[in-house]
Amino acid sequence: MLKFVLLIAVLWMPLVWAQTPLQVRFAPEKDYGPFIYQDEQGQIRGLSWDILQAIAEPAALQIQTLPASSLASILEMAKLGQIDLISSLRPTAERSEYLSFTYPYVAVPAVLIARDDGAAVDLFSLQGKSVAVGKGYAVESFVQDKFPNIAWLAVNDDREALLLLKQGKVDALVADIASVIFIAKAEQYRQWRVVQNIGFQYQLSFAYPKGQVEIGQRLNQALLSMPLAQREALLARWLNPEQIKDAIPYSLILKYSAAVLAGLALLCALWLWRRRGSSA
Template identity: 35%
Template sequence: MVLFALPRLLRVLPRLLPILVAAVLAWLALAGQGHADPRDWLTAEERAWVAQHPVLRVGGSASYGPFTYVDEEGRLTGLSVDYARRLMELTGLRFEFQPPRPFADNLDALAVGGLDVQMSMRETPERAQRFGFTRPYITVPAVLLRRAGAGDDPLRPGEAVAVARGYAVAEFLRDRYATNPLQVEVDDRTVLRRLAGGEVGAAVVDLAGATYLMRRDGIGNLRVVDDLGYAYGLGIGYRRDWPMLGRILDKALTRIGESERQAIADRWITQDTAAMRWQRRALWGVGIALALVVAGLGVTLLWNRALQRQVRLRGELLQRELGERMRLQDVDRARELAEVTSKTKSEFLSQASHELRTPLNAVLGFSQLLAHDPKRPLDDMQHSRLRHIDEAAKHLLVLIEDMMTLSRVEANTLSVQSLPLQAGPLLRRVVELAQPAAQAAGIDLQVGMTPEEDSTLPLVQADPIRLEQVLHNLISNAIKYNRRGGWVKVRACAEPRGFRIEVADNGIGLSPEQRSQLFQPFNRLGRVEQPGHGIGLVICKQLMERMGGRILVDSESGQGSRFTLELPAVPAAA
C-alpha cells in the first residue's frame, strides 16, 4: 500500500513546496518580531554610523546657567545636560562632557575637531560656515540690563555695551547698533559683575542666564529695561565633517514631544507665557468678582445685624450715650496714634532698608571684584578678611530684605499669587539648596517621601515663590536650632481638608512659654547666641495666611519641633 501511494506523493510534492516555503518564512518573521531593534527609526546606514562613533565629546561651561554649569557638589548640570541624557536614550550614543571651559574656547575646539558636539548653541551665518546645526529645541530672548536707579532708557547711540565673548548676540549688536562699541568679557558672570559694580552702564545677556546668575550670585541691583527683539533659538552644534550626526540628532529631537520639552524647560527656566498671563488675568477677574460679592454680602449682613442691635439696645444706649461717646473718643485717639506709629515705623523700615541695600550691594559687588581681580591677586589673609566682609554683608542684606518684606506685609502692598503647583519638586529644590548648610552643621537633611509618592500627591494652591520662601525659613531654623548629628525631615501629604507640608527635626525644641511668643516680631526667645533677627517666622505666618493657609507648631523642649503648613489642594478634575 505504501509503495502504491509513493508515486502519487512525488507528483503532488512540487505543488506543495511553495506553500511550505511561504509558511516557514512567515513563521520566521513572526518569531523575529520579539527581537526588533528599539531604534528602528534609524536607517541601517545611521545605525552603522552610531556603531562606528559610539562616544561624542561634548563641550560644557562652568557658568553658562541654566544650560550648563557646575553645581555646589562639583557636578556639571543644567538644561543641556538633561537633553544630552534624553538623546543618549534615543540614539544609543554616549555624550561625554569635557572639562568646563569658556564658551568661546569650546567653539574653537569644535572647529578643529577637539570637540564633537556643543549643546545650546545658536546658528548664525558666520557659524554656519564652521559648524553643522540641528533644529532649535528651546528659545530664550536677549535683554538689555542696567543697574537699579540708572534709568529705564533703551540703548543710547554711542553708548558702550558689555557682552560675553563668542556669543551670537554680538553679531546682531554690530549690525543693529553699529554706533555702540562692544565691551567683550570672558563670560556672562563677568558681564553682570562689572555692570553691578558700575564699570559698565549697559549689558546684553539672555534672559534665562541673567535670571540664573543674579539669583545664584546674589546680585540684587540689576534690572531688565528692554527686549532687544533678538532671540536665542538654541540647538546643537556639531562637527561640519559629520553631517550624518546632524541627521541622527535632528531625527532624535523630533521624537521628544512638546510636553516633555516643556517639562525640561519648566525644571530650569520660569517662563512667563501668554497662556500664563491670560490665566493670571482670569484669576484676577474671578478674584475681584468674588471679593465684590463677599463684600456685598458682608455689608448686608453687618447692616442687618446693626439694625437688630439698634432695636434691641435702644433704651440702654440712650442712657449710656455720653459715657460711650467718651470711651469711643479715647479709643479713636488711641487707634489713630497706633496707626500713625505703625505707618511711621513701616515708612522708616522701608526707607531705611532701601537706603541700606544700595551701598550693601556695592560692598558685595566690589568685594567680588577684589576677590577675582587677576591683575591684583590677594594673599590668604586678605582672602580670609574679604570672605568675612562678604559673609557679613550678605547677612545684612538678608536682614534688610526681611525688613522690607515685613513692612510691605504690614502696609498690605505685598503681592501674593495663588497658582496650582506640584509640591514634590519644590520641596526637593528647597532641600537641595539647604544641603550645604546642613552638611556644614552636621545635620542629616532629607525628603521623607519617594519620587513615586510625589506623583500621587494632588496639586496644591499656593504662590511658588512665597511657599519656597516659607520652607527655606523653616528648614534654615531647623538646621540652626539643632545639634550636630541631628536630623531634619521634610515631607508632604494629602489631607481631607487640603494639603499638608511638614518640617520636623530632633533639635533643642521650644518650651510652652517660647511657643506662646513664637510669632512676635523681633522676639529672639532668649536665644541671643544664635544668628537671626526674630522676624522670619512672623513673615512666614503672614505669607501663609495670604495664601489661604496656616502654620501650626508642635514642639517640646529638648525633643525637637514639627512645623506644619496647611494649604488648600486643587480639586481633582471630574
C-alpha cells in the first residue's frame, strides 16, 4: 500500500508543479567556463546553463537570472538568503551548513598546472612556493589541508590564476582541467602543462538554500527525467574529449582516465539507483 501511495505521489507531483510555477533567483558565476560564464555580449552560457534551461520547464521553475558574479560573492549572497539557486557547485561541509545539493550532473578532475618551460614539479616539491587556487572553490580547502606548507594564493577565479601563471607571479595553479582548457583557448595561451592529477574530483551539482526542499525535489526529478541522449549531447558540446586528452601528458593519461571513469560510473550508478527507486 505504501509503495502504491509513493508511486501515485511521484506521478502526480509533476502535474502539481505544472500548475504551480515556482520563481527562483539564479546567481550565475561570471567566469567558470565551460560550466557557467558570462560572454562578451553579457549573455550567460555554459554546460550548467544549458542543463538548467533544459530542466526548468519540466521542473516548473521560472528562472530570474541575477547579475553574474564571482563564486565567493555568490556564496556570501547565499548565506544572506539573497539567492535561491547556484550551479556548478561541489558539496563541502562548510557549504552544507546553509546549502543543499542536487544529484551531480558532471564529474571532472582537478589538476596541477605549471608553465611548460620550467622544471618538473608537483605539490610535494612546491613547499614554500606560490600556487594559485580559486577562492571559495571546493578544491581550496582540500589542497590547503593536504599541503599546508605551500604558499596558497586565493584568487577570484581560474582565469586570474592562469593569468598569474602566464606573468610568472605564481609557480603553479590548481584548477579543474576543463576550465583551464576553456580559458587557455579563449586567451590563446599555450605555454602551460598538466603536471599532476591531485586526487580531487569535481562532481558538480545545483545548490539551493537549506530548507527549501521543494526546489531540490523539482530539480532532481527533472534531472533524472532528462533523456540520456540529450544529456550526452550537452556534455559533448562543452567538454571536448580530444582537447582534454591532448592536454594530459601520457604518463598521467591512465590516472586521469581512471578518475573520469570512476566519476562517470558513480553518476550512472546513482542515476540508475534513483530511477529504480522511483519506479519501485
